[in-house]
Amino acid sequence: MARFDNKVVFLTGGATGIGRATALAFAREGARVAVCDVAEAPAQETAKLITDAGGTALFIKTDVASWADVESSVKLTIAEFGGLDIAINNAGIEGSRDKATHDYDEATFRRVIDVNLTGVFLCMKAQLQAMRASKTQGAIVNTASFLGHFGVQYHLAYVTAKHGVMGMTRAAALEYARSGIRINAICPGFIETPMTAAHNEKDQQIMDRYYAAIPAKRVGQPEDIAKTILFLASEDAGYIYGQGLIADGGMSAM
Numbered sequence: 369m370a371r372f373d374n375k376v377v378f379l380t381g382g383a384t385g386i387g388r389a390t391a392l393a394f395a396r397e398g399a400r401v402a403v404c405d406v407a408e409a410p411a412q413e414t415a416k417l418i419t420d421a422g423g424t425a426l427f428i429k430t431d432v433a434s435w436a437d438v439e440s441s442v443k444l445t446i447a448e449f450g451g452l453d454i455a456i457n458n459a460g461i462e463g464s465r466d467k468a469t470h471d472y473d474e475a476t477f478r479r480v481i482d483v484n485l486t487g488v489f490l491c492m493k494a495q496l497q498a499m500r501a502s503k504t505q506g507a508i509v510n511t512a513s514f515l516g517h518f519g520v521q522y523h524l525a526y527v528t529a530k531h532g533v534m535g536m537t538r539a540a541a542l543e544y545a546r547s548g549i550r551i552n553a554i555c556p557g558f559i560e561t562p563m564t565a566a567h568n569e570k571d572q573q574i575m576d577r578y579y580a581a582i583p584a585k586r587v588g589q590p591e592d593i594a595k596t597i598l599f600l601a602s603e604d605a606g607y608i609y610g611q612g613l614i615a616d617g618g619m620s621a622m
C-alpha cells in the first residue's frame with residue numbers, strides 16, 4: 369500500500385517548478401491529483417505526465433485570485449474524485465525584485481498580494497468548507513517561503529505576502545486543530561525553478577552570490593521541496609500544526 373493511496377490532492381501552481389514536482393510525487397505515492405493553474409498548456413502537461421505513468425490526475429484551469437474559480441475548482445475536484453483529503457496551496461508570483469519601496473509599483477504590489485496571499489485565503493476557505501462538510505480530517509500545506517520568516521531588500525510585495533501566509537497558516541491552524549485538520553506551511557529557500565531563473569547578467573551575479581552562501585553547497589531542487597511537502601501532508605507529521613518548515617540548505621541557520 370502506498371502512502372497516499374485513496375487520497376485526493378488539490379494542488380495549485382502545478383504547471384511548473386515546485387508544484388509540478390509535488391503533483392508528480394503525490395501521484396507516484398498513490399494519490400489522485402487535481403492540478404490547478406492559470407497556465408493551461410504546462411499544467412495539462414503535468415497531468416499528462418501523471419496519467420502516462422499510470423496515475424490519476426485532472427487539470428483544472430484556476431486563477432487562485434478569483435473566488436469563483438477556486439470555489440468551482442474545489443467542487444469539480446470533489447465531483448470527479450469523490451472527496452478532498454489534502455490541499456497544497458502553492459501558486460505564486462514574484463513581482464519585481466529590483467525596486468526599493470519608494471519606487472515599488474502599486475499595481476504590481478496589489479497583484480502579488482492578490483495571488484500570493486488572498487489566493488491562499490480563498491483556497492483555504494473553499495477547502496475548509498469542503499473538509500468540514502465531509503468531516504474529513506485533512507491536511508493543508510501552504511507554500512510560504514523563507515522570506516515568510518526573514519526580510520530581504522527590493523522584494524517588498526513578495527516578502528509581505530509570504531509573511532502574511534505564515535500568519536494565516538498559524539491562525540487557521542488554531543481554528544481547525546480540534547477538527548483534526550492540520551494546516552502547515554513549507555518555507556523553501558532558493559530553489560531552481562522558472563521563478564528563480566535569472567532575468568539578466570546582473571541577476572545571474574546576484575543569484576551566484578546567494579547560491580555560493582548556501583551551507584549545503586547546492587541549490588535546492590523542486591524535488592527537495594516536494595518531499596518535504598509530502599511529509600507535512602502525511603501521517604508522519606500528525607502532531608505538527610501551524611508550523612512553517614524551512615527547507616533552505618541551512619541558509620537560515622547562519
Ligand SMILES: NC(=O)c1ccc[n+]([C@@H]2O[C@H](COP(=O)([O-])OP(=O)(O)OC[C@H]3O[C@@H](n4cnc5c(N)ncnc54)[C@H](O)[C@@H]3O)[C@@H](O)[C@H]2O)c1
Pocket residue numbers: 380381382383384385386387404405406407430431432433458459460461483511512513514555556557558559560561562563564
Ligand atoms: N523557487 C524558489 O526559490 C521559491 C522559494 C520560496 C518559495 N517559493 C514559492 O513556491 C511556489 C512555487 O514557485 P516555483 O518556484 O515553483 O515557481 P513557478 O513559477 O515554477 O511556479 C509558480 C506556479 O504558480 C502558477 N500561478 C501563478 N499565478 C497563478 C494564479 N493566479 N493562479 C493559479 N496559478 C498561478 C504559475 O503558472 C506556476 O505554475 C510559489 O508560491 C513561490 O513563491 C519558491
